Amino acid sequence: MTTGIVAHPEGITSPPIDDLLEQVDSKYALVVYSARRAREINTYLRQRSAGMIQGVPPLVETEPDQKPLSISMHEIAEGKLNFYTDTAISE
Numbered sequence: 001m002t003t004g005i006v007a008h009p010e011g012i013t014s015p016p017i018d019d020l021l022e023q024v025d026s027k028y029a030l031v032v033y034s035a036r037r038a039r040e041i042n043t044y045l046r047q048r049s050a051g052m053i054q055g056v057p058p059l060v061e062t063e064p065d066q067k068p069l070s071i072s073m074h075e076i077a078e079g080k081l082n083f084y085t086d087t088a089i090s091e
Contacts, residue, residue: 015077023076024083030076033083037072 024030044055045068058071059080075081 015073019077020073023079029083033081034069034072034076037075037081038068041068041071 020030041058044057047054060074060078062071
């Protein structure tokens with residue numbers, strides 16, 4: 001039995017949180033942006049399987065069994081997405 005840290009983590013720890021936080025303002029923004037993009041990817045994949053291709057496909061190379069949230073995290077880590085916030089400025 002071996003113990004210790006895995007050299008190349010997989011799953012939710014890949015890409016590392018530190019890399020993801022370099023692309024966004026905060027942990028909370030990361031949650032919102034990744035969840036929003038994961039929903040878009042999920043919708044795209046369902047529509048593609050039904051023969052109706054609409055929306056933006058994944059912007060990174062994906063594995064057949066890769067989950068939409070994991071795909072969105074990789075897109076964020078690679079800087080493939082632009083984030084805009086809807087903030088009103090009061091005078």
